[in-house]
Amino acid sequence: MTISRFRQLWTHRYHKYSHIFKAVWLGYMAALKFLILKSELKKGRKLIAIIRTEHFGDIVAAEPLSRHVRSLHPEAYIVWFVKPAFSELVSYNPVINEVFGEFCVTQRRTLLKTGVFDEVFELQFKNNNQCAKCDVFTDNPVAEQRGINVLNYFNFGNLLNVFAKTSGLLPVDESFAGDDKPRLYLQDQHRLKVDSLGVLKPYIVIHCQSNFAPKDWPAARWEQLIEWLTANYNYQIVEIGLKSNLNVSTTSYTNLCGKLTILETAEVIRRANFFIGLDSGPSHLGNATGTYGIILMGALVTFSSYNPYSGGYGSQENAVFVRKEGLACAELSFEFVQDEVKKVLDR
Incomplete structure (x- = not known):
């Protein structure tokens, strides 16, 4: 040695x-x-x-x-x-x-x-x-x-x-029967922080990177989606998360990555018209705050299809899952995602 x-x-x-x-x-x-x-x-x-x-x-x-x-x-x-x-x-x-x-x-x-x-x-x-x-x-x-x-x-x-x-709180063959909508307990300090950002409504929040690469959608397609959204709709685009991997130059895009706490991020999502993101932490914030979600999902490890959410996202009363059976999220084409987003925004 x-x-x-x-x-x-x-x-x-x-x-x-x-x-x-x-x-x-x-x-x-x-x-x-x-x-x-x-x-x-x-x-x-x-x-x-x-x-x-x-x-x-x-x-x-x-x-x-x-x-x-x-x-x-x-x-x-x-x-x-x-x-x-x-x-x-x-x-x-x-x-x-x-x-x-x-x-x-x-x-x-x-x-x-x-x-x-x-x-x-x-x-x-x-x-x-x-x-x-x-x-x-x-x-x-x-x-x-x-x-x-x-x-x-x-x-x-x-x-x-x-x-x-x-945890043993529920028998293995039963489903949770109580109020299953998750709650966040936002405070004045979180609201004041977001007030100070000057983010103008209407806007769409996007989240483009999860903590597990197989859940992600390629950055180039996110850039395409932002370009298409800003060219066709009157929405600002606000990106949240830890860091951005996008190259976006439009003035209708704001990068808040790495600038907010979790609950400040939740307040940004709460005020948004829509949340477009992945199966990741911020999508759960969207579910808890009640903002309509457009969630890009794919097959995950041993699960060809799954639903992680309870509440409005789980029932899909307040969300749509953008996915194709058996395909990973990265395999979803831009055209397919674009069409699903268009259905929601034009509704």
């Missing part, structure tokens, strides 16, 4: 094990905090954990379950576990008592093993329960017992139904 390789190996091990040590320590500190909290709760009041740490579209899709858990346990102290980057999606939810910003899976596993929580509802399965630094996965026993995993989860319904079943 060379000196360089030796240094790399031990540098990796140092960072890995120092991370694990920190995670375990934070887990026990959190357990102590919740033990103290529990001792101060009224006798008989349950301490409940809801675990949905990522991704932000999944957290939005799972929101109805927070209200469902509250209806089952009206007096409970409910804690939602989430990655800090997505905490704003839960922070303003009035049925949640506390948001726990999770450091990593090892911290959570350490905390839960103490048994401080009276009930735990885990709205995810093994592939969502990984810490790359720790190189650790943790299983969800309910999902394991029911055979729900990343290869088959859409066989159990939309995301809301899947999460309800992985």
Whole structure:
């Protein structure tokens, strides 16, 4: 072994094990905090954990379950576990008592093993329960017992139904019967931020890149679509997301990528006349805000056809899915997408 390789190996091990040590320590500190909290709760009041740490579209899709858990346990102290980057999606939810910003899976596993929580509802399965630094996965026993995993989860319904079943809140052969429209809890600060942007109505919001390449539509076709839209309709085009991969020069286009928080993005979508995007986080914001959605979708891994949404997008009362059975999103032609968009805008 060379000196360089030796240094790399031990540098990796140092960072890995120092991370694990920190995670375990934070887990026990959190357990102590919740033990103290529990001792101060009224006798008989349950301490409940809801675990949905990522991704932000999944957290939005799972929101109805927070209200469902509250209806089952009206007096409970409910804690939602989430990655800090997505905490704003839960922070303003009035049925949640506390948001726990999770450091990593090892911290959570350490905390839960103490048994401080009276009930735990885990709205995810093994592939969502990984810490790359720790190189650790943790299983969800309910999902394991029911055979729900990343290869088959859409066989159990939309995301809301899947999460309800992985948590044990819903029998595996039933569908969620409550109010299934996800809600966002937008604040004045989000509205004021969007006021300051000066985006003129009417406008269409577009979202062109997901966090999973097989869900995407080629940038060149998005550019064609924008050119066609601005030439034929009186709409401004506003792009949202983390970053843009488009080359657009028209003055009718505004790039807000990377400039907004998640809930500020939701407020931009809420004010739009239409949302045109992919099966991705922002489409769930569109569903929650009630903006009509035109969703480009395709076959995904083992699913030739699927529906991730509940609410108005799920029923397609407030959305249209642009897809062809068995084709990936990238395989949808510009002409096909153009025709489907035209049907909606001309309606």
